Amino acid sequence: MTPLEQDLINALHQKKLPQFCLDLLKSNEKLDSESDRELVERVLETCQKIGAYCTGQKDKILQKLADAGANVSVGENDHSISYRLFHTFTIDLNREDLDLLIPILKEENYLFWYPVEGGGWEAYKRMYDAMEVIKTDAFTTRLIIRWNEDRERGRLSKLLLPGVLDFQWVQLPKPLWPLYYVTRPMRLILDRFGAKKPPILGPYLGTPVSLIKPILDLVGATEQDKLVDIGCGDGRIVIEAADQIGCEAIGVEINDQLISIAHDEVKRRGLADKVKIVHSNASDLLMADASIVFIFLPVGTLRTLIPQLRKQLKKGAKIITHEQAKPDFGEGNQPDASKLIVADGAITVAYIWQV
Ligand SMILES: C[S@@+](CC[C@H](N)C(=O)[O-])C[C@H]1O[C@@H](n2cnc3c(N)ncnc32)[C@H](O)[C@@H]1O
Structure with a gap:
């Protein structure tokens, strides 16, 4: 650099x-x-x-x-x-x-x-x-x-007042809405002690499309690669990888709306033979045979994920991420390379780990 x-x-x-x-x-x-x-x-x-x-x-x-x-x-x-x-x-x-x-x-x-x-x-x-x-x-x-919020709410009222998740949990007709004050504590108890939900590794934010090819070129992606995107959002990384590089590409995602956008786009671009979108918790997926793992998740998540992936992936595999803010990947987790990427209408810094 x-x-x-x-x-x-x-x-x-x-x-x-x-x-x-x-x-x-x-x-x-x-x-x-x-x-x-x-x-x-x-x-x-x-x-x-x-x-x-x-x-x-x-x-x-x-x-x-x-x-x-x-x-x-x-x-x-x-x-x-x-x-x-x-x-x-x-x-x-x-x-x-x-x-x-x-x-x-x-x-x-x-x-x-x-x-x-x-x-x-x-x-x-x-x-x-x-x-x-x-x-x-x-x-x-x-x-x-x-x-503008006209009322300042205390902690107790925030705890007691029914919220979006309560209305999603059980759908009552409007005259029965006061009952949400009763269903809310039940939902909170079930959320706390009920079946475990998949962990949210990070919120959705897609990589600008113009950055994808330069990032794939930087990591040296070729037709022979098998690329996995952990938390693939609308599938743009795996779709561009299959389309522009020609490699096999697998995206894992938990959000239903994004999965459906990804499926539609894979179909529209005729890439179903190369791209697989898996509706699953990425933490459950074994990635041992991936040669490139793409991740665009908060740095806090990367601090845990990178060491796990380095243990799981085969020798020669590469992990790539990008981030605008100054990242703290944690001790012993320093990337092997980093590069400023300036593309059409977007800018980022890419980081690569070589397994
Ligand atoms: C920052 S977005 C990245 C999207 C895409 N990789 C890109 O760069 O355009 C992170 C994605 O991870 C997904 N995600 C969060 N937790 C997950 C989990 N446990 N398993 C699978 N996907 C998850 C989110 O729904 C979100 O779409």
């Missing part, structure tokens, strides 16, 4: 990458060659592109909301959105306008992790003041919705 790349990664970790690039271009310092200058310009353009994309998405939703009668102002994006490192933006609105937003988000193909209708949704709106929705587009756009 060149000193410039290392400086860019450090600036990324400090979340100061756009300013760092602007300063470098202004001062010419450290830009020894034309290729260095090109790299810095490419990084800056990428951050600008992400910012422009987020601004466009945010304004589109705000405009639709305003047209639907919500009290929001369009085109007042904060300055920081002009340079971005990831495809995340926030929309603030009044709680009473939330129901105007839901059909707009459905139209824009955002996924909801909880039902946005019926009693569960009413409970959610009252108990919380934010929610996150995600669109599985080429970048994976993440939208955080915040609304």
Whole structure:
């Protein structure tokens, strides 16, 4: 890795990458060659592109909301959105306008992790003041919705008040909703002592599509490889690996919505002979015959997973992940290689372990 790349990664970790690039271009310092200058310009353009994309998405939703009668102002994006490192933006609105937003988000193909209708949704709106929705587009756009909460709730009322999971656990007609105060303690006891649920290794966030081929090239993926993606989301990694590299690829996932998107895409692209999507807890899967294991999960999970995989995988296999934040993989877990990856509208750092 060149000193410039290392400086860019450090600036990324400090979340100061756009300013760092602007300063470098202004001062010419450290830009020894034309290729260095090109790299810095490419990084800056990428951050600008992400910012422009987020601004466009945010304004589109705000405009639709305003047209639907919500009290929001369009085109007042904060300055920081002009340079971005990831495809995340926030929309603030009044709680009473939330129901105007839901059909707009459905139209824009955002996924909801909880039902946005019926009693569960009413409970959610009252108990919380934010929610996150995600669109599985080429970048994976993440939208955080915040609304004003007029009541400060104490711990006890949070414990007693029925929530989304209670409305999902048993579905009662509206006149019987007060009974949720009775079913809630039963559900909480069963959750605590009942059958074990698969562990959530991390929330969904898809790798931007433009990063996938460079990451696969970095790990040296070939047709002969067998690639496993632990927590494959909408299947984009395994699908691109099979399509662009031609290797066998297996994705493991627990989320039903994402599994169904993955299956549809595998079918649409005619890749069923190369791609397998397994609906299962990744912790139960034996990966001994995988030659490449792709993981995009929180670093806390990686600290446990990497040593387990290094024991389980055959010699010569590779593990690859990517992460924008400064990772602490834990003692004895340091990767064998790392690289800054700048692609069309996305940026990350990839880490490789050689078994
Ligand atoms: C950050 S996403 C990564 C998606 C995909 N690998 C990518 O890079 O585009 C992590 C995924 O892991 C899934 N997941 C979490 N816990 C899991 C488990 N125990 N077994 C299988 N998948 C799991 C989540 O549902 C989520 O879709």
